[in-house]
Amino acid sequence: MKNATLNLRDLVILVADPSPYMCMLANSMLRGFGANKAMDARSSIDAIQILTEQKIDILLCDNLLPPHGGLKLTQAIRRNVNNPNRTVPILIMTSDTRESTIKSARDAGANMVVAKPMSPSSLYDRLSWIAFNPRNFVDAPTYFGPDRRFKIEGFPTGVGRRQGDNAIEVSEETGPTLAQDDIDNLFNSSRVG
């Protein structure tokens, strides 16, 4: 994974952000990564229209995308059983990195969150993470999206999780914002086996 290369050629990438400059900036980064098919949407309505008309390979979506917001858009994509893009990877871009916001993004069905302002390395790493860490999908009455459950893959020297161990719920955090590493940890929860 660490030395893997990312091949974005001919992938259709939709960047949904109300700011034309932000779209241009994201597209510039993606071009630098080798992407050649990026498109823009300025609103959640535009994005839905594009998503119903054509197959998209990945969606980069601003958290505050008007008028509905990026998380509502994510939920709409995940909940629509007729949407051919229902399982499309969704990367939420946000400057609001409070833990509650990140958890909301995860619970809406986003694959990953990248903090704004973005750097090329932070964007590349999140795209790479999505590409090389596929997660099962969960279809539940209240949720459709990538598996959100944590998986402990074992401890060193053969010590494993005991059968009677229970998962614990960590109390809700409200105040401080998260660094990108902390955001990643909230998503680094796929059950691999």
Added chain:
Amino acid sequence: MSHMPNSNGAREFPVETDFQKKARRPGGVTRNQAVGDAQAQIETLKEDFNDWLKDGLDRLQSAIQLAETYPDNAMLVEDAFRSSCELRDIGTTMGYELVTFVANRLCEVLNAIRNGADYDKVLIRCHIDALQLARQDSYRNVSPDQVPDLCDGLRRAAEHSGRIGK
């Protein structure tokens, strides 16, 4: 892993998207090369960025003037908030970390107003003045901790106003 619904009615199934399949194809670019190439793309935008920054600040000031003129129109505060968000979200990427810092504080002020706080003209103008300073070319690549007086001044203004920073 089960494809059958469990007792909660939840079903779990593997998905390999086209993105995952295609992005892992041979012939991709390494992280170092990709980041370097992306940085080079951004450098080409920097030539015109100061003009965009000036225009962005003009748009923000216009939005704020309208919001001050029609304080009961929530959409005008929303416009000002979004203009401020745009400066915040782009500044650091383009080498203007101080723009992001000040715009972020202004976003907090405007967000408080969106949520019902009183409109404090003086506090907002303090932030606009700070943004005018931060957009100067001489402040490019200057981080907030290199201008503690400016940052403390904004914090004190916010505390005085009672909006943020307490």
